[in-house]
Amino acid sequence: MNERKLYVKSYGCQMNVYDSHRMADLLAPEGYVETGAPDDADLIILNTCNIREKAAEKVYSELGRVRLLKESAAREGRRVTVAVAGCVAQAEGAEIIRRAPVVDLVVGPQSYHRLPDLLAREQRVVETEFPLGDKFNFLTLPSIAKTKSRGISAFVTVQEGCDKFCTFCVVPYTRGTEVSRPVEKILVEVANLALGGVREVTLIGQNVNAYHGEDRDGRVCTLGRLLERIAGIPGIARLRYTTSHPCDVDDDLIAVHRDLPQLAPQLHLPVQSGSDRILGLMNRRHTRADYLRIIDRLRDARPDIAFTSDFIVGFPGETEEDFVDTLSLVDEVGYSGAYSFSYSQRPGTPGATMDGQIPGDVKSERLQRLQAAITRHQAAFQARCIGLTFEVLMEKPGRRTGQLTGRSPYLQPVQVMAPAHMIGAMVPVTITGTIANSLFGTLAASPRIDAQSLATAGA
Numbered sequence: 001m002n003e004r005k006l007y008v009k010s011y012g013c014q015m016n017v018y019d020s021h022r023m024a025d026l027l028a029p030e031g032y033v034e035t036g037a038p039d040d041a042d043l044i045i046l047n048t049c050n051i052r053e054k055a056a057e058k059v060y061s062e063l064g065r066v067r068l069l070k071e072s073a074a075r076e077g078r079r080v081t082v083a084v085a086g087c088v089a090q091a092e093g094a095e096i097i098r099r100a101p102v103v104d105l106v107v108g109p110q111s112y113h114r115l116p117d118l119l120a121r122e123q124r125v126v127e128t129e130f131p132l133g134d135k136f137n138f139l140t141l142p143s144i145a146k147t148k149s150r151g152i153s154a155f156v157t158v159q160e161g162c163d164k165f166c167t168f169c170v171v172p173y174t175r176g177t178e179v180s181r182p183v184e185k186i187l188v189e190v191a192n193l194a195l196g197g198v199r200e201v202t203l204i205g206q207n208v209n210a211y212h213g214e215d216r217d218g219r220v221c222t223l224g225r226l227l228e229r230i231a232g233i234p235g236i237a238r239l240r241y242t243t244s245h246p247c248d249v250d251d252d253l254i255a256v257h258r259d260l261p262q263l264a265p266q267l268h269l270p271v272q273s274g275s276d277r278i279l280g281l282m283n284r285r286h287t288r289a290d291y292l293r294i295i296d297r298l299r300d301a302r303p304d305i306a307f308t309s310d311f312i313v314g315f316p317g318e319t320e321e322d323f324v325d326t327l328s329l330v331d332e333v334g335y336s337g338a339y340s341f342s343y344s345q346r347p348g349t350p351g352a353t354m355d356g357q358i359p360g361d362v363k364s365e366r367l368q369r370l371q372a373a374i375t376r377h378q379a380a381f382q383a384r385c386i387g388l389t390f391e392v393l394m395e396k397p398g399r400r401t402g403q404l405t406g407r408s409p410y411l412q413p414v415q416v417m418a419p420a421h422m423i424g425a426m427v428p429v430t431i432t433g434t435i436a437n438s439l440f441g442t443l444a445a446s447p448r449i450d451a452q453s454l455a456t457a458g459a
Helices: 014-030 057-074 087-092 094-100 112-120 145-147 183-195 223-233 251-259 274-279 288-302 320-333 358-387
Strands: 004-010 033-034 043-048 081-086 105-107 123-129 155-156 200-204 238-242 266-268 308-313 337-342 388-398 401-408 414-418 426-435 438-443
Touching: 004 274, 014 081, 014 105, 014 112, 014 155, 014 200, 043 057, 043 087, 043 200, 057 081, 057 320, 081 087, 081 112, 087 094, 087 105, 087 223, 094 105, 094 112, 094 123, 105 112, 145 308, 155 183, 183 223, 200 223, 223 238, 223 251, 251 288, 274 320, 274 438, 288 320, 308 320, 320 358, 337 358, 358 426, 414 426
Parallel strands: 004 033, 004 043, 043 081, 081 105, 105 123, 155 200, 200 238, 266 308, 308 337, 414 438
Antiparallel strands: 388 401, 388 426, 401 414, 426 438
């Protein structure tokens, strides 16, 4: 079989990164070898995300550059196939080929397991139907060698889609309703990753804590129980999960934060707004008080836990009073970090046609104020880390000779002078300094985290 080169560019969320890896794994038996440069690729896949503003336009702009590559290859007598996958593919469908004739294949996120068959047709194809079968039944595990080439941390999709139908969100329309993978398939995949040297696994899903996969005995397994099962796999030193919905934080999940040492003391728990009125308009299905009760329960279970979140400012109808409620929530929780965005109208969602759309200059001004508050709390959290000793998972060489870069339990990059043989190890590191989003530290004898020093409430 002749070797062909594959270039995959991922946009957006961690699930797209995971899907891109699985596409490469799926195409490897067809003779495709990954390349980091599109210039010499025989197959270019843009794996797209439709969450943020102007997502589709960014893809069309990239396709303009791809067209030049394809034309250049044609002049050399080489055929390049171009595919658009992911959520923009699902949302735009045949419109992509109409606007960008350079594209040969459009495939949605639930159909990419059919890539070998679709490519074999050697004709333009749009495949955006939601299939009846589970795509994971058709996906092969990556080889041990390929797993090793991807580093010591890995994402594993356990759940896809969402049933919440927040009025700002396109996920139910592009990824479909909630589907959970069977427990055994996840365990086999994680065990394979561990054999390839992966030490940290992040379980991902659009609404990951809504996980309800079937166990071997036919019973439904919660995310908490799934985490317990994965923690028993030899070689897995640290676990994370993202992204969560507050309404699906159950007793099992809170218990594993208390009882499971492999589970990192950091949780991304999106809230979007601190105003009950706006939460209602967003169809978030929880109040500010509900959210804070969950925060309190998790802190009681794991006193050293830190929280990050997502915020949208300028949702239709948001008043200054509503926005101030969001600022006060940031102060009350004391996040260690957060993602914040101005509301953008996503076609097909209820929010796009709501009355009370907020002018762009108002959204921008509010976003700046929110980001300043988030930055202040993040800097305070970083400063509280100084003097503490964490278990740091060493990932790769740092920028300086003799330096390694790792991740703290709180997902912060940590720069340490350490020997290269420590890559892949969990190493005690005393934090000595901080700059921007990174920490600096020195090797220590043993970990020592003072939960009280890290407490963020009211910071």
